[in-house]
Amino acid sequence: MTRTEYPWLLPAELIGADGPELPGDRGPARTRRTVRDWCVDTLMFLVAAAIGLLVVESSEQAGNSETVVVVDLLVGGLACCALWARRRWPAEVAVVLAVVSALAPAASAAALASLFGVAVHRPLRPVLVVGGLSLVAGSAQTVLRPDPSVSLYAALATTVVMLLLAIGWGLLVRARRQLVVALRERARRAEAEAELRAQQAQRLAREAIAREMHDVLAHRLTLLSVHAGALEFRPDAPAPEVARAAGVIRDSAHEALQDLRTIIGVLRAPGAADEGEHPQPTLATLDDLVAESRAAGMKVTLDRRIEDPAAVPATLGRTAYRIAQEALTNARKHAPGTEATVELGGGPGDGLTVAVRNEAPLGEAPRVPGSGQGLIGLTERAALAGGRFEHGPTDDGGFTVRAWLPWTP
Incomplete structure (x- = not known):
């Protein structure tokens, strides 16, 4: 040229x-x-x-x-x-x-x-x-x-x-x-x-899919890792506990496989995934997340100060759900056996506040590998929604995660 x-x-x-x-x-x-x-x-x-x-x-x-x-x-x-x-x-x-x-x-x-x-x-x-x-x-x-x-x-x-x-x-x-x-x-x-705009759109789409894949699969695979680690450290556990852990492992593996198939379908043909068959989580489904965590042996307290969770916009509710999901996943990985508290509050015009706190770890926890991208992804999610995200240790040795998201009336 x-x-x-x-x-x-x-x-x-x-x-x-x-x-x-x-x-x-x-x-x-x-x-x-x-x-x-x-x-x-x-x-x-x-x-x-x-x-x-x-x-x-x-x-x-x-x-x-x-x-x-x-x-x-x-x-x-x-x-x-x-x-x-x-x-x-x-x-x-x-x-x-x-x-x-x-x-x-x-x-x-x-x-x-x-x-x-x-x-x-x-x-x-x-x-x-x-x-x-x-x-x-x-x-x-x-x-x-x-x-x-x-x-x-x-x-x-x-x-x-x-x-x-x-x-x-x-x-x-x-x-x-x-x-x-x-x-x-x-x-x-x-x-x-x-061409530049197309590349940027493609990059943003890939980043969104990567965040979704991390949030979804990390939750499922952490359940697998924690219960597999418990079976490894307690080979003499009673048969009912072993059966319960095996059931959680089986169910988590099945759910992780389903989520992985959905994400791969989106990657192969954008828009081809059936949203009716695999609906996106909202704030109304937070009870199912807490119930699933409790079934896995985790102590979780839900403090929700919102009158009607279904009135929360879908995008806002999905962001809050993912923040709570990742925070509970981290608490289960790094502080197993402790109690975690999930707090929800706010309203239209005031914004939505999501806070997850867990107590200090009890002794030495099993090592669960992690990528270190979970909190980074949550920061990006909150920023994309126009909100703020904070995290850090508490005075008693625990850990807290707090996010504020704008809620337009």
Whole structure:
């Protein structure tokens, strides 16, 4: 990728009032002509040569000497051949042909063609300079090589009109090309921004799924780990306790497998998961979470100071449920056998407060591996909901988790 291929990558100092500079504005842009370039250059060469021959014939009919006619013919031919270099050196060729056309009228058409090239490939200031020089040369030609059939004022007016037409046409072509370049740049930027937005949306979706997977599976797998650890540390436990622990392990494994299938279904085909078959938890289902924790042998006290949990918005209730779920999971992992208290309070306009406290661990607890991402995920959940999240040890050696979430009436 080069700057001549993508003009919008040019330095800022090269972009002025005329808009983005086009390839060739500050020198040779390419060494190979396209098919379109060959067609345009060939057409200009033929038109300039035809006009030059007409001018030479007119000069011969005006009674000029044979030497003057031959010189005009040779100079006109060389001027037409110089047009093949106008893409590489537009300003230089235009200046030379303007000076030559002042003495040889046969080079006038080639000079106009080169002036058109300057207007296309150069900014406005060089165009004005070369245009002024061409006007002086055209006026000098009218005086030095007058046409007997045309008055002086008519010849000067024709010269000015032809120069303005060449410059105006060239500026129009240049403006069109700049518009195409600007539209391409705008399309490229829009495509890049759309791709960036898609990547950000995909990243946010993956982070949401990762948080959901952690919150759901961590709760189930912690039950498995705790009860498996209890069986390992108490191989002589009574048969009813072993059977109860095995039942919890079986049920937790089944629920974890179901949750994992749901999440994998979302990853494979977003939106394909059946929300009716696997409803999202809300604050109304917090009783089931507490009951499940108690069935697993955990001491949990629920202090709910909300009149109607079903009136809590679904998104708000799901966030509060996940915070309580993760806090109970951490309490079961790091302080087994202790009592945990779940407190809920607030109302519309005041916000919803969720607090989970557990007592200090009793002795040395079994080591349960953890990723350390649970509290980080809860912080992100609370922040996304527009709330606050705090956590830390208590004075008596326990641990507390507290979150405040906005509740719009």
